[in-house]
Amino acid sequence: MVDRPDLGAESSAVQLHLRIVQGVIGRMADSSRSCKVWCAALVSAVLVLVARTDGDHHALIALIPALALAILDARYLALERKFRDAYDGFVQRLHGGALGPSELYVVDPPLPIGVRRLAQTVTSFSVWLFHGPLVVLIFAAWLLLWLLD
Secondary structure (H helix, E strand, O other): OOOOOOOOOOOHHHHHHHHHHHHHHHHHHHHHHHHHHHHHHHHHHHHHHHHHHOOHHHHHHHHHHHHHHHHHHHHHHHHHHHHHHHHHHHHHHHHHOOOOHHHOOOOOOOOOOOHHHHHHHHOOHHHHHHHHHHHHHHHHHHHHHHHHO
């Protein structure tokens, strides 16, 4: 008979598992931040090129990276939330004494995200606080270029 390892809060295996999941959550947050950085860079580059070439109607091309990266940012946020939920569930099972050894070191991606969850994160404050004003800025630049032409 195999002895059940100690799966208490002080167990090094449990603590390592929690650090692994925290690392995944951190990478999701970092990827979300990278989406914002790339979005700002690409939209700025497109708008500068459009302003220099007098192609006011091309300013709306900047919407492509803005919307695509907003969706990707929302996907990373949805994954981060699902991993946080998995982390919380693990901790609840740990404290409830229902944690099994087979749950250690298993960090499955919580897929699929689902259309509803993605829609919730696309419309969340953390996504639109950045991407919303950027989309408004694109339309303002397009309007300004059109009026100056």
